[in-house]
Amino acid sequence: MMLSANLIKFRSGSEIPNKRQGIARSLKGFWIFLCLACAIPIFIGCRAINKPKIRNATPLAALEKAPSQTELEVVFVRIPPRDQEATNLLWQEVDELAIDAKFRRELHKNGFRVGVVGPNSSGEIQEILQSAHHARTGNVALEDVGDMQSTHAISRKVFLQRGQQSELLASSIQKEFQMLEMHDGKLVGQTLNDGQAQFIVKIQELKNAQVTLRLIPEIHFGAFHNEYIPGDGMFQLQTSREKKRLTRLQVDADLQPGQILIVGPQADQPGSLGHRFFNEQSADKSISKIMMIRLCDFPITELESADDNDASD
Secondary structure, rough: OHHHHHHHHHHHHHHHHHHHHHHHHHHHHHHHHHHHHHHHHHHHHHHHHHHHHHHOOHEEEHHHHOOOOEEEEEEEEEHHHHHHHHHHHHHHEHHHHHHHHHHHHHHHOOOOEEEEEEOOOHHHHHHHHHHHOOOEEEEEEEEHHOOOOOOEEEEEEEEEEEOOOEEEOOOOOOEEEEEEEEEEEEEEEEEEEEEEEEEEEEEEEEEEEEEEEEEEEEEEEEEEEEEEEOOOOEEEEEEEEEEEHHHHHEEEEEEOOOOHHHHEEEEEOOOOOOHHHHHHEEEEEEEEEEEEEEEOOOOOOHHHHHHHHHHHO
């Protein structure tokens, strides 16, 4: 009995505490290892994750002008019939002779009107620009903005390097786009399904403290389809439609900072190509539009290098 009591005493007083201490030490070591195992990846991972965030700029940075880019402000103005008198006053300020006759003649035949306005324009043009600055910005269709019976203006910024181009939407998609062209003295017509008028704007040249802006009308039509475009060492999937680019109706305009290229329809040529580009139908009424492209800023360094090259020649 004494042996059994001593054995019980040994197990309860000596062996059990030792086991408990061993388990406690094991648990303590396990938690220390676990904390270190979790902490090391966290510290290492923070560096790996934070570096790209520091290197990569916010998506809004893509909207900022780069030093080598020219900045343009594109304004589309919708003018209902009741405000046509204001449109006539606006065109009185436009210098249509600033556009070379070879461009202007073809455009007039096809219902387009084009000219240049200086930076010191009168109240009518300034009011339109101020209205555009306070309106919605972006590639927005005018028919989606407000009351169709009131004058509205929307604007967007375009940043281009020399040789680059951008697309400007001039009309909504028309189920049957009636295309009437005056070509070589003959009227040629065709109907394009789901046609939409657009312009290609391009910086053609920077020289003598001015920018040569090229504007080319084109029509996108038909169903959308996918095509693979080569670039950057790989093929990129692009969704596009058939297009007609009217290069013979392009216009080159030499602009200085603050000057505005204005394009619109000829009021006395309904049904013409210019009418299709700059008129929308609403409640059995034709809503006229004009497009204004203002030269805001350009890369001085490129102008200086172009002038230096001319001097060396």
